[in-house]
Structures are given as C-alpha cells and as structure tokens.
Amino acid sequence: MYNVQDWQHVFKLDPAKVISDEALEQICESGTDAIIVGGTDNVTMENVLDLMSRVRRYPLPCVLEISNVESVIPGFDRYLVPSVLNTAHSKFQTGQLQEALKAFGHMIQFSELSMEGYVILNPESKVAQYTEANTQLSSDDISAYAMMIEQLLNFPVMYIEYSGTFGDVEMLKSAKSQLQNTRLFYGGGIDDLQKAKTMLSVADTIVVGNIIYTDLKSALSTVKAKKEV
Ligand code: 1GP
Numbered sequence: 212m213y214n215v216q217d218w219q220h221v222f223k224l225d226p227a228k229v230i231s232d233e234a235l236e237q238i239c240e241s242g243t244d245a246i247i248v249g250g251t252d253n254v255t256m257e258n259v260l261d262l263m264s265r266v267r268r269y270p271l272p273c274v275l276e277i278s279n280v281e282s283v284i285p286g287f288d289r290y291l292v293p294s295v296l297n298t299a300h301s302k303f304q305t306g307q308l309q310e311a312l313k314a315f316g317h318m319i320q321f322s323e324l325s326m327e328g329y330v331i332l333n334p335e336s337k338v339a340q341y342t343e344a345n346t347q348l349s350s351d352d353i354s355a356y357a358m359m360i361e362q363l364l365n366f367p368v369m370y371i372e373y374s375g376t377f378g379d380v381e382m383l384k385s386a387k388s389q390l391q392n393t394r395l396f397y398g399g400g401i402d403d404l405q406k407a408k409t410m411l412s413v414a415d416t417i418v419v420g421n422i423i424y425t426d427l428k429s430a431l432s433t434v435k436a437k438k439e440v
Contacts, residue, residue, distance in 0.1 A: 213272050213288050215325050215368055215394055218244035219411060219437045222430070223276070223398065223420040224266070225250035226258035232265070234427050239269035241434045247291065247418065249276030251337045256282050263287060276327075280311045287323075293370065295329045296356055298342040327368040328360035332382065333399060336374040350385035357389035366393060371414070373399025375421065377406055383413040403429050407436035 212218075220243050224230065227250050230238075239246065246266050248259060259275065259282045266273045267286075274289040283290070295303040312319070330353065331344040339346055348356075353371075360369045369390060371383055377400030387395050397410045398418030411417050422430040 212244060215289070215291075215416070218394075218416045219440075220407070220434055221245045221247050221416060221418050222423060223247040223249055223418050224262060224423065225420070226255070226262045226282075227253035228424055230262075230423070234423070235265055236269075237427065237431060238423060239266060239271060241431050242437070243271070243434050244416075244437075245272040245274060247274050247276050248287070249278060249291070251278065251341055254278040254282045256284055258282075260284055280307065280314070283311075283315075290324050291327050291368070292324050293327045293329045294366075295331060295342045295344060296359070297330050297345045297348060297352075299345070300343060303342045325368055326364070326366040327370045327396070328356065328364060328366045328393075329370045329372055330356050330386075331372045331374075332378060333373045333376045335376065336372070336399075338372065338374055348382075350381060353382050353385040354389050357386040357393075357395075361390050361393040368394050368396055370396040370398065370418075373397075376400045377402075378410075380409060380413055383410065387413050401433055402426065404432045404435055407433035411436045411438070 222238050222243050226248055248262050272288045275287040276291040277283055331339045332346050334346040357369055360366045383397055394415045396416045397414035401407050401419045402422040407417055419433050
C-alpha cells in the first residue's frame, strides 16, 4: 500500500484548508488507499506539518505532493514530484526541481520520490493559471504526452489534472492507450460515486479533493468505486 502502484482511490487534502478532527477521521478510515497532502496556494511548512501529524494517527500512507521547496519536511511515506509538461515555463517542468537538488540533493533519499508527469486540462483551475498551462490539447496531444512520460521519461505516474471540473473521459482513454507500466492518475470534479466509477473505469487511480470540504458525505461515497483486487 505504500507504493503508488497499489492505489485505486486517494484523497488529496489541502494544507491551506481547514478540516475538523471528525472529518479527518472519516476520511482516513474510509477505506481510501492513501492521503496526498498537496495544494497550490499558501502551502507552508507549518500547515504541512500540522496536517501530516494529524493524518499520522491513522494507519494509511501519507504522502506529500511537493508544491514548493519551502514546505518540504521529512516524515512522509513518499514524496510525489510534479513536473508539468504542458507549460511553456521550464521552472514548472524541471527548474524548481533543479534548484531543490542544488540545495538539498545531498540529503535526498531518491527511493522515496516518485515523479509525476502532469498534464493540466482545466483552464479555469488555479494550477493552470499559476503554471500558464496550455490546456487546448487534442487527444493526439495527450497520447504523445503519455508516450513521452512512459517511454522517454520513465515516470511512474502520469497525472491528468482537471482540478475543479469533471474532465473528458476520452482524454483519459487516449492517455491510457499508451501506458503499460506508468500509472494513470486522474483528478478533477469527482463529487459522487458515479463520477468516481466513470473515471476509475479508465484511470488506474482517482484523486478526490475539493468535495471533501463542501460535502463530506459525497466525498466518502466515492471510495466505493474501488474494484476488488
Ligand atoms: C486536485 O486532482 C485533484 O489536484 C482533485 O481535484 O479538487 O476537483 O477533486 P478536485
């Protein structure tokens, strides 16, 4: 369970948002496979540490999706390192990573890191605006990114990110058709069981975020999309 290959369903908690102890308990005991701690804005060492120590009370993997170098702390089971492919800004592909390696490369346990090839497709999302992602992509573009991520970059994860809106399942199919070993993550707008099942019928792993903060019951219902293994 401590390997991304084993996850079908994960909840993504934003360290900049407030969650009660009761809600956190239900999320962590829901049967989800892991908790990803990650967000775009206002992610600090303090709020990451606070959330990690609260999630740590429960026996499930807790991983950090790195948003910025300042908020990286030890103690997570794994670190997901996003590299945004559909941005013109190299700092979101490799630039920040190179800076981080320059400063901390000597103390990094590389076996604890998993690279994620991110393709951002919702132009309205904060992350698309922040990275100035080119979201106008065809299914052929997506297939080519998938090929690149698996065959050339050898990343363990391709992440199709529609954060805030429910995406186009055809885009997922285009990605999936090129992937044998790389795991396909999907995140965006999953707010009920049906949507969770639809995306998990193509993606290997679904990520459920925002709905945790607006409708906990619906968020919890998405875990039932997991298939028997
Ligand atoms: C965000 O992909 C995740 O990074 C989940 O998206 O918040 O829309 O569920 P939502």
